[in-house]
Amino acid sequence: MRGRVPRRLAALAGVTALLSSCGVVGGDDGVVTLDFWCWGDVPSARVEAFNAAHPDIQVRRTDAGGGNDSATKLLTASRAGNAPDVTCVEYQTIPALVVSDVLADIADHVDGLTDEFTDETWQLTSFEGHVYGVPDDVGPMVLLYNRARFEELGLAVPATWEEFAEVAAQARERDPETYVATFSPTEFGNFAGLAQQGGATWWEVENRNWTVGIDDPASVRVAEYWQDLIDRDLVSAEPLLTPEWNNRVNRGEVLTWPAGLWSPSVIYSIAEGQAGDWAIAPLPHWAGESDAVAFQGGSALAVTNDAEDVAAAVEFVSWMETASESTDLQIAGGQYPASLGGQAAAALSEPPALTAGQEDYWDVATSAATNTVPHIQWGPNVTTASDAYGDAFSAALRDGTPLAEALRRTQREVVAEMERVGFHVTTD
Incomplete structure (x- = not known):
């Protein structure tokens, strides 16, 4: 992605406070020390394994929080010249970090890694010949469903979105307390994935010119589809993972969740019983159209422009994504590796506890991971888009106004901000 806008996007993320210094430390013993920022518990075990196998490169891990919090802290540290050498980044935040001069282009260091990933996965971190990270984990979308309740109610698993609507009506008829699914007004990533599956392209960039199409016809179709289900009281319109929603899941009153492959662990955490x-x-698709799915969630490991020893940083990243010891720890911790080798290893493991006993679990998961929508591009102000989406869709559900209009409102706010900070923008 050529044509960075140095530091401008830091304002978009609401940068607030400077962090302590980071960087490579070369001791008298010649050991290279790398600072690494990443959230969650799984990276700790992987870092420990790397350090044990690499006495000449030692990694110090800091949990800087996940999602937007991590990106905000990273932007702040980069402005002060104190970014870590290596960092976890969610795929949708990469463009913002690139235009802010945070991430290093490591294309010259990773020639041997491309064959470890599908083209669609590798493209999540690559732009116009530049590489700004190596994929770590992915969340191809699937349909998670309560098989026991489906069997109890005599429901067939839908293969298309048209069939999904039919099942939604059958579920309400056979048990008026039950909904086939929930439409949450704040699940930006989920709606984006469903729109991408339907052919939407929300951001594109070529020769520094951005095209924004959040309200393109494919996205409007998805909004109108869910609008129809809401209007007919066939899905519940409410936020996910609230105490009330969790209770309904435990009572068997929420039957499905179209989401990333990480979703079984989330439901298990609230409904262990x-x-x-x-x-x-497989995620339902539109009749007569491709059955490819989008990714919802996932992250990469990226080297920053503050890294003093890029070769050592890339060696660490490469080991984390290709060494069987590392990917085995990912799988044990509930992550789905982005690498083909890691996914092959996952297919030999037991299914997650929530789906215990499903013999074809890994067949479905592998099929989803190898049949994903190509050329997914995120924009430079995804945080703003997510906030605008949540505000607009929440207001639409509250006021009874069309979801399609909420999409158009989101589009306007995203384009206005990009133009305000100096991007050249066209719209679909």
Whole structure:
């Protein structure tokens, strides 16, 4: 992605406070020390394994928080020249970090890594010949469903979105307390994935010119589809993972969740007693159209422009994404590796506890991971888009106004901000 806008996007993320210094430390013993920022528990075990196997490169890990918090802190540290050598980054935040001069282009260091990933996965971190990270984990979208309740109600697993609507009506008829699914007004990533599956392209960039199409026809179709289900009271319109929603899941009153492959672990965390009752199926697709799915969630490991020893940083990243010891720890911790080798290893493991007993679990998961929508591009102000989406869709559900209009409102706010900070923007 050529044509960075140095530091401008830091304002978009609401940067607030400077962090302590980071960097490579070369001791008298010649050991290179790398600072690494990453959230969660799984990276700790992987870092420990790397350090044990690499006495000449030692990694110090800091949990800087996940999602937007991590990106905000990273932007702040970069402005002060104190960014870590290596960092976890969510795929959708990469463009913002690139235009802010945070991430290093490591294309010259990773020639041997491209064959470890599908083209679609590798493209999540690559732009116009530049490489700004190596994929770590991915969340191809599937349909997580309560198999026990489906069988109890005599429901067939839908293969298309048209069939999904039919199942939604059947579920309400056969148990008026039950909804086939929830439409949450704040699940920006989920809606984006469904729109991408349907052919939407929300951001594109070529020769420094951005095209924004959040309200393109494919996205409007998805909004109108869910609008129809909401209007007919066939899905519940409410936020996810609230105490009330969790209780309904435990009572068997929410039957599916179209989401990333990480979703079984989330439901298990709130409904452990339903272990073995759930299963995954291919995400429904539009009749007569491609059955490819989008990614929802996932992250990469990126080297920053503050790294003093890029070769050592890339060696660490490469080991984290290709060494079997590392990917085995990912799998044990509930992550789905981005690498083909890691995914092959995952396919030999037991299914997650929530879906225990599903014999074809890994067949479905592998099929989703190898049949993903190509050329997904995120924009330079995804945080703003997510906030605008949540505000607009929440207001639409509250006021009874069309979801399609909420998409148009989101589009306007995203384009206005990009133009305000100096991007050249066209719209679909």
